[in-house]
Amino acid sequence: MADLIVSTGSTQLAWQGRLATLLELLEDNCLPVEYQCRSGFCGACRVRLLAGRVRYRQPPLACLSKGEILPCCCVPESDITLALEHPP
Amino acid sequence: MAYTTFSMRHNDQLKEPMFFGQPVNVARYDQQKHVIFEKLIEKQLSFFWRPEEVDVSRDRIDYQRLPAHEQHIFISNLKYQTLLDSIQGRSPNVALLPLVSIPELETWIETWAFSETLHSRSYTHIIRNIVNDPALIFDDIVTNKNIVARARDISRYYDELIEMSNYYHLLGEGQHYINGRYKEISLRQLKQALYLCLMSVNVLEAIRFYVSFACSFAFAERGLMEGNAKIIRLIARDEALHMSGTQHMLNLMRSGADDPEMAEIAQQCHEQSRALFLLAAQQEKQWADYLFKDGSMIGLNRQILHHYVEYITNIRMQAIGMEPAFEKRSHPIPWVNAWLASDNVQVAPQEVEVSSYLVGQIDATITADDLGSFEL
Numbered sequence: 001m002a003d004l005i006v007s008t009g010s011t012q013l014a015w016q017g018r019l020a021t022l023l024e025l026l027e028d029n030c031l032p033v034e035y036q037c038r039s040g041f042c043g044a045c046r047v048r049l050l051a052g053r054v055r056y057r058q059p060p061l062a063c064l065s066k067g068e069i070l071p072c073c074c075v076p077e078s079d080i081t082l083a084l085e086h087p088p
Numbered sequence: 089m090a091y092t093t094f095s096m097r098h099n100d101q102l103k104e105p106m107f108f109g110q111p112v113n114v115a116r117y118d119q120q121k122h123v124i125f126e127k128l129i130e131k132q133l134s135f136f137w138r139p140e141e142v143d144v145s146r147d148r149i150d151y152q153r154l155p156a157h158e159q160h161i162f163i164s165n166l167k168y169q170t171l172l173d174s175i176q177g178r179s180p181n182v183a184l185l186p187l188v189s190i191p192e193l194e195t196w197i198e199t200w201a202f203s204e205t206l207h208s209r210s211y212t213h214i215i216r217n218i219v220n221d222p223a224l225i226f227d228d229i230v231t232n233k234n235i236v237a238r239a240r241d242i243s244r245y246y247d248e249l250i251e252m253s254n255y256y257h258l259l260g261e262g263q264h265y266i267n268g269r270y271k272e273i274s275l276r277q278l279k280q281a282l283y284l285c286l287m288s289v290n291v292l293e294a295i296r297f298y299v300s301f302a303c304s305f306a307f308a309e310r311g312l313m314e315g316n317a318k319i320i321r322l323i324a325r326d327e328a329l330h331m332s333g334t335q336h337m338l339n340l341m342r343s344g345a346d347d348p349e350m351a352e353i354a355q356q357c358h359e360q361s362r363a364l365f366l367l368a369a370q371q372e373k374q375w376a377d378y379l380f381k382d383g384s385m386i387g388l389n390r391q392i393l394h395h396y397v398e399y400i401t402n403i404r405m406q407a408i409g410m411e412p413a414f415e416k417r418s419h420p421i422p423w424v425n426a427w428l429a430s431d432n433v434q435v436a437p438q439e440v441e442v443s444s445y446l447v448g449q450i451d452a453t454i455t456a457d458d459l460g461s462f463e464l
């Protein structure tokens with residue numbers, strides 16, 4: 001099966017099955033993501049999912065608006081596109 | 089409507105709003121209007137810890153060796169946190185329980201406030217260990233003007249809500265002559281007081297703690313006051329959960345999904361809510377100035393903490409659908425996050441890499457395959 005692709009506007013990354021979370025992939029590639037609890041309840045890592053689907057191991061507790069995901073506790077389930085904001 | 093501890097009126101709890109419906113009668117959790125509060129309760133219970141489990145005895149030696157300006161930073165933060173948790177250990181119960189009308193939220197409020205009492209007890213645990221006379225520290229909390237200024241802004245919204253709901257429960261809506269003055273009591277007003285109170289609690293738990301958290305972790309990065317840092321880490325984990333609970337309440341209100349009138353009120357209070365965030369950010373920056381008045385500490389200074397306050401404030405505002413107030417920036421003290429991450433919180437030193445303390449996590453789904461090897 002072909003690797004799932006994680007696109008962030010500027011970059012395209014191949015999802016690494018050995019990683020536990022999407023956050024790890026983004027961090028390994030030095031992309032601008034925030035985190036605090038890394039367990040799905042504080043909401044600091046929240047980003048917008050523009051296309052595709054993700055899967056949570058446990059349903060997260062943090063507030064999510066429509067179209068938002070928590071990379072600290074999910075993995076991609078299809079090719080996905082994220083809207084990452086780049087601070088200066 | 090007068091409050092009753094057990095209403096005999098049969099109602100469908102699934103149709104009650106979070107607040108101002110019929111007071112909760114049967115505490116039942118087999119059905120949930122807002123299942124998130126049940127999830128928060130479970131999570132909070134899985135976090136359970138006791139201050140006595142953390143050995144703080146080495147901190148005493150560390151503390152005595154700290155230069156005076158660092159002792160000032162350490163002790164002042166403890167005082168401030170003691171104040172915040174004194175408020176949080178009682179106020180959600182006193183202010184919110186008489187108004188709540190669904191059982192899962194009622195129990196979340198009680199669970200939340202209970203965990204705050206652990207925080208308060210842990211400050212005594214820490215303080216008792218580092219000084220001979222804890223009274224010197226505790227007594228200053230109500231006289232220190234840098235602390236008192238903020239205490240007023242924090243307790244104000246709780247107090248107003250409590251006062252108003254007392255009148256409401258006693259006298260109902262209408263114009264009442266109370267203590268020589270006419271007072272207008274309306275449900276609408278009361279709902280607004282509740283919304284602002286929750287907003288101010290959210291600001292408290294989402295922003296006000298973080299300057300002291302950062303200082304505690306900065307000491308520990310140097311191998312100092314590590315017992316304290318371990319406790320603060322547990323407190324920080326609880327606080328992030330509390331914040332999430334309040335954000336859920338606010339977002340449910342804003343959306344109108346729970347009580348359509350609340351959505352209107354949220355809109356009306358938008359500017360006031362923003363102002364609450366801005367005021368807190370400003371006060372926390374002033375707090376950083378007060379902490380560092382006689383000198384900085386390694387890894388932190390006023391400027392960095394100001395940026396941290398702005399960074400945190402932006403994230404918290406966005407979580408409840410507000411435009412961030414400050415210039416966007418990346419995390420000014422990224423090492424703090426390693427301490428705030430709850431996937432590596434540990435209580436006892438021998439417990440390496442413990443993830444959150446999940447108890448009772450038993451897989452209750454059974455399929456025919458699981459029973460394949462059984463014979464009757």
Ligand code: FES
Pocket residue numbers: 034035036037038039040041042043044045046062070071072073
């Ligand atoms: S880091 Fe807390 S929810 Fe993702």
Ligand SMILES: [Fe+2]
Pocket residue numbers: 173176203204207323327
């Ligand atoms: Fe607390």
Ligand SMILES: [Fe+2]
Pocket residue numbers: 176204293326327330
């Ligand atoms: Fe709290």
